[in-house]
Amino acid sequence: MKRARITYLIALPAAALVLAGAAAATAKANAGTATSAADQVRTAERTLLRAAVAGDTRTAGALLAPDLQLIDVTGTAETRADYLANIGGGVDFVTITPIKPISVRMLGDSAVARLKLKFKVVAHGQTVQHGGWTTDLWERRDGRWQVVWSQTTAIPDHLGLFIRSLQP
Numbered sequence: 001m002k003r004a005r006i007t008y009l010i011a012l013p014a015a016a017l018v019l020a021g022a023a024a025a026t027a028k029a030n031a032g033t034a035t036s037a038a039d040q041v042r043t044a045e046r047t048l049l050r051a052a053v054a055g056d057t058r059t060a061g062a063l064l065a066p067d068l069q070l071i072d073v074t075g076t077a078e079t080r081a082d083y084l085a086n087i088g089g090g091v092d093f094v095t096i097t098p099i100k101p102i103s104v105r106m107l108g109d110s111a112v113a114r115l116k117l118k119f120k121v122v123a124h125g126q127t128v129q130h131g132g133w134t135t136d137l138w139e140r141r142d143g144r145w146q147v148v149w150s151q152t153t154a155i156p157d158h159l160g161l162f163i164r165s166l167q168p
Contacts, residue, residue, distance in 0.1 A: 131155035
């Protein structure tokens, strides 16, 4: 009887350790999946930025959902076709550089990426340099990540002039 009780007392903590180890391994595997999905979105976001600068409409088009809805830095609503026309020659994105790490929040097959950027753009014969924030909603469709909604907000260099520009 004593031998059975001693075996039980040894086996019980050992079993608890095995179960705890299995739970930790499962949690680590799940965290790894979330991290790798977030990293996939970060990579896709950087690829989209490089495609805009290069005027690479093919690469950008693969990352943009057919039903993309985009609000550009001027507050104009655009479609996928509008965006591709802009990067294909309508606007020259000389540089688009993230100045902070890309933040990604995962939710199943959706992800929100937020990034602070520095832009140098030539549009309508004018060169403009400014900062901005972009927030993109990505969805995993047919195994690949695509942007479905996007909004970019400019960061004014001179707040007083910006406020005056909004006045009637």
